[in-house]
Amino acid sequence: MSRPSTPSASGLPGDEPGDGAPADGAPREVAALTADEAAAEHARLGEAIAGHDRRYYQDDAPSVSDAEYDALRRRYEAVEAQFPELRGMDSLSDKVGAAPSAKFAKVRHAVPMLSLGNAFTDEEVEEFVARVRRFLGLPAEADLILTAEPKIDGLSCSLRYENGVFVQAATRGDGFEGEDVSANVRTIGEIPHRLKGADVPGIFEVRGEVYMGHDAFAAINARQQEAGKPLFANPRNAAAGSLRQLDAKITASRPLRFFAYAWGEVSGGELPADTQSGVIEAFARWGLPTNPLTVRCHSAAELLAHYHRIEEERAGLGYDIDGVVYKVDSLALQGRLGFVSRSPRWAIAHKFPAQRAITRLERIEIQVGRTGALTPVAKLTPVTVGGVVVSNASLHNEDYIRGIGGSGEPIRGTFEGEPIDIREGDFVTIQRAGDVIPQVVSVELERRPAEAKRYEFPTLCPACGSNAVREEGEVVRRCTGGLICPAQAVERIRHFVSRDALDIEGLGEKQVQAFFEAGLVRQPADIFTLEARDSAPGALTRLKNREGWGETSAKNLFAAIAARRQVPVNRLLYGLGIRHVGETNAKRLLRHFGTLEVLRETARAAVPPGEEHPKGNEAWAELVGIEGIGAVVAEAVVDFFDEPNNQAAVDALLGEVTPEPMEAVASAGAVSGKTVVFTGTLERMTRDEAKAMAERLGAKVAGSVSKKTDYVVAGADAGSKLTKARDLGVAVLTEDEWLALASG
């Protein structure tokens, strides 16, 4: 890797000592080329390199020596350095010598990349099939076809093709917004830069899994070891690390692979088939790699048979999988089934049993959360579970340690009539379920040290010494220190600057903790006065002189803070950290009250129902009248604004920041927040399906038409509701129009 990442200043490869001219009769110096000749040369080199890449990555059979290949690439870079206008002229340009960008750009998914529900047992798979049949109202004799395919353990990725040409690749991210990894994905030999086929729609997003095979993983770790670099824990991490390289050349040196199994946005043409399996077949025709273990099944029994077959073949596949995915084959039925919250109702991931390991629980640590909740965490002797080293595991709460669940039932069974508890010094089984989060699932009683004692859950806050109490019927114990508890204060500030609230970059856990301890930031508003205090003539310590800080990082932080002086009001309210007021309730409250000030005035005037005011007062009624806001949430809001310290904190904050209008609903569907009425006989779905779909999209479904109705969806033989809709001037949609609107 001694080759420079950019050509030398002159752009001439020969300038560098030891870089010998190409063997076969020196080509003309790049500087001597005309623009036309350069363009031709550029194209020719690009094609040659792409060909070698394909043979190298796809067929695993390099056709030239490394030295020859390097020479080609150097010449290619030199041409581009001399004729920068050629950059981007073909698909290679990003692959070679691209300047590493500081960061990946964000890409908004036109169609969200959702996650799948999980099944772990045969029964759950049978239940899934039964649920699908029930929802669709299929008679017992009707055939239902489902596909089954291995679930690759890699990274989901969305590849965008325009007119058949690869233009962009994005990671899944949070499902709605991912990162632009186009430059890196271009280096994946298996991914075609152009789809071949006359039936490729103008815009087509292919979705699939980027992964790394076992052999490549072993080779890369061998290389890492030789170079004295840290090893990757598993192929998935290696793939993730490779895909997220800022320098695409490093990605290119890591043989990543790809399987296509789904799609996102499709426009300027039709899907090539009306079934899942048909589309996958088309993918293969178009030149995309598809998984050979994809089959069509007619029953839960067949799905399970395929699952067990894949399970048997698992070790010999050459790549990691973590289960089998089942999907309803018919796209029309998929459409009818729709979604439950974030997952499609028409697909499920059947996961392989979680991987487990036994290790020692060294001690139990208590963390104090933003709301004062005391959460026990198990500090473990590090152990590898499913390829990842685990050293912590949540113990959830007091009852979980005592071995009982929420309903008082034993969760790990009983021993001598007592629920099995967890003690410091115990050997415990750690499980990383299909997900990521490690859990303590059982205790090895026969290895329990003789001196191990029952864990005494603290009744005093470890951070401030206040009483920690457990409300009747609640499972969490909370510190009552409230505003005086430093742990809570730090957590509140962390919450305030977190990504979903003010989103201030450069203020992480460490920094907030340090600033708090130094007395620099004790409440949210202090963040905004940090810079002024820092640059004041008499300032005792300058940020840039603090350990771990320099001129640039300080400047960046101040810039990030300044950028947030205008902030959407919903983020501000959410950031205050009022109990029970998360992102959704913050928006609900602000949709009703408009501004923080009005909310605050109402909250201050509100009297929760009590002895003197059995029904509260008008302001209270207004609060609990808001859809989704009940007495518990309302009281939390009232309590917050009644507390003088909170009032001062809010005042101080409003002196520093300017609230902006609320952001659009995050799950921004076109029908979100609208009221819909269905009437007549719907052709493509039952009334229940229609209602479920509308509600998933954030719409309210009403029974009768009023002037508050946004849309009336009219099926066949619609009657009085349709007439009324026309009278009131409410928009009337056909079923198809509604589906089009709802889907995006």
Added chain:
DNA sequence: CGCCCTCGAGTTCC
């Protein structure tokens, strides 16, 4: 009163 769904809160690891 009980069920279902959504939201909030807390957490792990890279």
Added chain:
DNA sequence: CTCGAGGGCG
């Protein structure tokens, strides 16, 4: 990502 709790509805 999961659990528990709040809210709405039958």
